[in-house]
Amino acid sequence: MKNPVLWSGIFFYFCTQITYTMKVPFKPGTLIYPLPAVMVTCGDCEENYNIITIGWTGTICSDPPMCYISVRKERHSHDLIMKNKEFVINLTTEELAAATDWCGVRSGRDYNKFKEMHLHTEPAQVVKAPLIQESPLCIECKVVEVKELGSHDMFIANVVAIDAEENLIDKGTGAFQLNHARPLAYSHGKYYGLGEKIGGFGFSVKKKK
Numbered sequence: 001m002k003n004p005v006l007w008s009g010i011f012f013y014f015c016t017q018i019t020y021t022m023k024v025p026f027k028p029g030t031l032i033y034p035l036p037a038v039m040v041t042c043g044d045c046e047e048n049y050n051i052i053t054i055g056w057t058g059t060i061c062s063d064p065p066m067c068y069i070s071v072r073k074e075r076h077s078h079d080l081i082m083k084n085k086e087f088v089i090n091l092t093t094e095e096l097a098a099a100t101d102w103c104g105v106r107s108g109r110d111y112n113k114f115k116e117m118h119l120h121t122e123p124a125q126v127v128k129a130p131l132i133q134e135s136p137l138c139i140e141c142k143v144v145e146v147k148e149l150g151s152h153d154m155f156i157a158n159v160v161a162i163d164a165e166e167n168l169i170d171k172g173t174g175a176f177q178l179n180h181a182r183p184l185a186y187s188h189g190k191y192y193g194l195g196e197k198i199g200g201f202g203f204s205v206k207k208k209k
Contacts, residue, residue, distance in 0.1 A: 030056075033186070035055050035058075036057065036058075036092070036186070037053060037092055037185065039053055039054075039090045039092055039099070039100055039132055041088045041090060041132060042084065042086070042087045043128075044080075044084050044129070045128070048080060049121060050076060050080060050108035050113060051108070051113040051114065051119070052075060052103065053100050053104030054069045054070070054071070057089060060156065064159075066144075068154050068155060068157065069087065069089065069154075069157075070149070070154045070155070072152055073153060076107050076108040076109045081143065084128065086127040086129055086157075088138050088139065088141065089138070090131065090137075090139075091137045091139075091178065091181075092135065092183070095134075096134060097184055098117075100184060119132050119133070120133035125161040126140050126161045127160065136168055136178060136181040136183075137162070137163070137164050137165065137168075137178060140159070140160050140162070140163070143155050144156055165181070
């Protein structure tokens, strides 16, 4: 579409077709969904390696790269992360959905989660906590601050290394193609696949050729 006026008119038309309904009051709560459902590994030796499934996680800074996880004090992994000040965020896939859920409802005090879920450890580049070999992307983190918030403590961390599955890296562009791994999402107590691609960053202002 070479005519910018015509393109703007078409874009405006589609924007005006977006439907809406009236809002009603709803109780305050944690309703920012969907989220990644990640398996976080912690511990500093094989005897205390553990996995905890986390929904409260995300990016908080691009430069330097930083992220966070929020963990309840009573969870077994809380003390391990507090002691070692490091962890690994292992992204999950549809294939890992059952293991992801199980590791979130069972305690490392009672189970060896790697053994029970037939998952395999892999040495990290920087931290002592292990990677999950079956994860397509593992984010090694070192804690720089702990914030006590209420039900959860937030572990704010620097990203110190990334471990990516080689066959998901585009050989031409070097881009990591997580969508090819069928990533897992979590929304209000349920797990989902991502569905179809709608657009890319900036697609709403990109001129048609």
